[in-house]
Amino acid sequence: MIHQKLLFFLILLQVIASTNAQESNDYVEFNDRKNVVHGVYLGIAGSYGQIDKKDTYLGSVKIAYVANQQFEVGIIGVGLYSEQNAQSISFSNGDLVGGYGGLHLEPILFGKSRVNMSFPVLIGGGAVGYLNGDIDDPFTDVDQWDAIFVFEPGVNVLYNISRYVQLEAGLKYRFSSSTDFQPGLVSDINGFSVGIGVKVGVFNMGRNRYKKKI
Numbered sequence: 001m002i003h004q005k006l007l008f009f010l011i012l013l014q015v016i017a018s019t020n021a022q023e024s025n026d027y028v029e030f031n032d033r034k035n036v037v038h039g040v041y042l043g044i045a046g047s048y049g050q051i052d053k054k055d056t057y058l059g060s061v062k063i064a065y066v067a068n069q070q071f072e073v074g075i076i077g078v079g080l081y082s083e084q085n086a087q088s089i090s091f092s093n094g095d096l097v098g099g100y101g102g103l104h105l106e107p108i109l110f111g112k113s114r115v116n117m118s119f120p121v122l123i124g125g126g127a128v129g130y131l132n133g134d135i136d137d138p139f140t141d142v143d144q145w146d147a148i149f150v151f152e153p154g155v156n157v158l159y160n161i162s163r164y165v166q167l168e169a170g171l172k173y174r175f176s177s178s179t180d181f182q183p184g185l186v187s188d189i190n191g192f193s194v195g196i197g198v199k200v201g202v203f204n205m206g207r208n209r210y211k212k213k214i
Contacts (some may be wrong), residue, residue, distance in 0.1 A: 010082050039066030039203040045168065047195025050095065056082040058193055062104050066203055067162055069111030080127035084130070086185055089092050090143050091132035096186060097142060098125025100150045101174075120170070122152040126180065128189060148189065149177040166199040 040063075047058045057080070064074025082096040102124015109117045129145040154172030161167060176189045 001081065011143065015096065025189065035165065036068045038205045039069070039201065040064070040205075041066065041097055041166070041199040041203065043168075043199040045195050045197025047172070047193040049174070049191050049193030051082045051084025051189050051191050052081075054082055054084050056080060056096075056147070056191065056193070058195070060197070063101055063173075064104055064106070066108075069116075070108050072104065072106035072108065072118075072120075074104045075101065076104040078122070078126075080189070082127070082186075082189075086130060088143075088182065088185065091130060094130035094132060094143070096128055096188075096189075097131055098126060098128030098148075100148065102150070106156075116158040116160070118156045118158055118168075118170075120154050120156055120172070122150065125149045128182075128186075130185065144181055144185075146179045146181060148179060150189075151175045160203065163204050164202060166203060167196070168199065169196045170194070 028059075043060075043064065045062075045063045046058045047060075049056045049058065058078055060076055060078040062074055062076035064072045064076075066072050077099065078101060079099045080097065084094060084096045086094045086096070088094060091105055103121060104120065104122055106118050106120040125148060127145050127147050129142040133142045152172050152174045154170050156168045156170030159167045172193050172195070174189060174193065178188050179186060181187070
């Protein structure tokens, strides 16, 4: 009789231990497969750089999907204004304006941490031209538009304020194809830029569908 009670007690302990191993934080784990964490956001940024050693200001808007807090893919558009004060037959004190955009790719390191590092790349194209008057003049138009191809790699530091907001700051270098402007005007829009931005969205839409709340 004692042996039967001892055997029953040992079996009960085994059942309790097995149940505790499956329960954690009021959840029951059905399997140990890891989920991919999805995210999506809208980002805006501003930056400062130079083109032909002249002050240049850029603004960008992007929409991107984030895969498992490790890689972003999306689209981006960039506008630029460069204080060239260039001289030409058709204008004087002409400043460079334009825009470009295309595919946005961004591998992310330390994605699970509050502070991350990433390496954004823009691949696309656009057009630039010269203002033939002051930018605040309502009668100003743009002269000598020219199409360009742009490749722009960079490095960013990302700070996760919350699950919904992320700040970024970084350095980029812009490579472009040559322009066909007349001599004395810019031959390309190559140059460094530094900037800051904010991303608003949901960076962690993951839920463990293999866990069920008790």
